Amino acid sequence: MRIVYVNGEYLPEDQAKISVFDRGFLFGDGVYEVSSVLDGALIDNQAHLVRLQRSLDELSIARPASDAEIEEIQQELIKRNDLTEGMVYLQITRGAAERSFDWPTDAEPSLVMFTQAKSITGSASAQKGLRVATVPDLRWKRRDIKTVNLLPASWAKAQAAEKGADDAWMVEDGHVTEGSSNNTFIVTKDGVLVTRQLSNDILHGITRKATLQLAAECQLKIEERSFTPEEAYDAQEAFMTSASSFVTPVIEIDGHEIGDATPGPIAKRLRELYIDAAQQGSLPA
Numbered sequence: 001m002r003i004v005y006v007n008g009e010y011l012p013e014d015q016a017k018i019s020v021f022d023r024g025f026l027f028g029d030g031v032y033e034v035s036s037v038l039d040g041a042l043i044d045n046q047a048h049l050v051r052l053q054r055s056l057d058e059l060s061i062a063r064p065a066s067d068a069e070i071e072e073i074q075q076e077l078i079k080r081n082d083l084t085e086g087m088v089y090l091q092i093t094r095g096a097a098e099r100s101f102d103w104p105t106d107a108e109p110s111l112v113m114f115t116q117a118k119s120i121t122g123s124a125s126a127q128k129g130l131r132v133a134t135v136p137d138l139r140w141k142r143r144d145i146k147t148v149n150l151l152p153a154s155w156a157k158a159q160a161a162e163k164g165a166d167d168a169w170m171v172e173d174g175h176v177t178e179g180s181s182n183n184t185f186i187v188t189k190d191g192v193l194v195t196r197q198l199s200n201d202i203l204h205g206i207t208r209k210a211t212l213q214l215a216a217e218c219q220l221k222i223e224e225r226s227f228t229p230e231e232a233y234d235a236q237e238a239f240m241t242s243a244s245s246f247v248t249p250v251i252e253i254d255g256h257e258i259g260d261a262t263p264g265p266i267a268k269r270l271r272e273l274y275i276d277a278a279q280q281g282s283l284p285a
């Protein structure tokens with residue numbers, strides 16, 4: 001049975017408990033990070049911890065542990081669960097308090113962490129490429145903060161599944177914001193790599209940043225700007241990035257085949273470069 005971490009204790013998952021008054025449960029009042037693990041090693045974890053601090057600061061949530069302590073727990077969970085490939089999830093909430101919309105002044109923040117085994121490098125969907133469907137982006141206006149309020153993203157995925165697609169790309173004001181749990185990219189017919197610019201409208205993906213740096217090293221022309229679903233239908237390639245899937249090709253959007261409806265060479269190359277750099281611990285900082 002998996003060992004999870006809850007507020008200072010390592011416990012079998014069926015014994016791990018948090019309060020029914022935890023504000024993460026009652027208000028979605030918490031933030032999280034997902035770091036990937038390859039060959040038992042954390043990938044780009046420092047960048048995830050920097051973003052975690054930013055999310056906590058934006059919401060004035062106190063930190064229950066230092067970066068060094070968090071990394072120690074991550075390593076301990078990897079060891080105790082024999083994790084070679086997958087993810088370590090961590091969540092910090094404002095803690096348990098009498099239910100009230102007001103932020104409590106005396107709550108202790110809560111820290112929960114667990115591992116998930118997953119074959120990321122051998123993912124069948126990365127081999128085949130994903131079919132995505134666009135859906136309206138119904139989320140709040142601070143998507144740069146990685147909060148646990150994931151119902152709109154989860155609903156977007158359910159709507160995409162109803163349309164027979166593997167994932168959702170979310171659209172606002174006629175432009176793609178991001179995927180349900182990933183950042184989105186297209187390669188235009190002119191060979192330009194396009195991904196939405198950073199703002200409060202999207203999560204500032206850690207994998208997005210590394211991928212853009214790898215693309216720049218390959219001398220690809222890059223434009224950070226919004227694009228419409230129609231521009232994406234017409235693209236020569238499309239893909240998405242996240243810590244739990246790295247670079248994953250997209251072969252169909254709203255029923256429109258992208259390129260020849262197989263994973264494109266640029267997406268495949270960037271995926272290889274990302275995995276190589278991750279395995280060698282040489283991802284661009």
Ligand code: PDD
Pocket residue numbers: 034153178179180181182183202203204205206207208241242243244
């Ligand atoms: N999701 N955009 C959204 C909305 C996300 O939820 C994620 C990550 C990303 C990609 O960010 P990064 O490259 O830092 O993982 C973009 C994680 C993996 C999740 O919720 O499981």
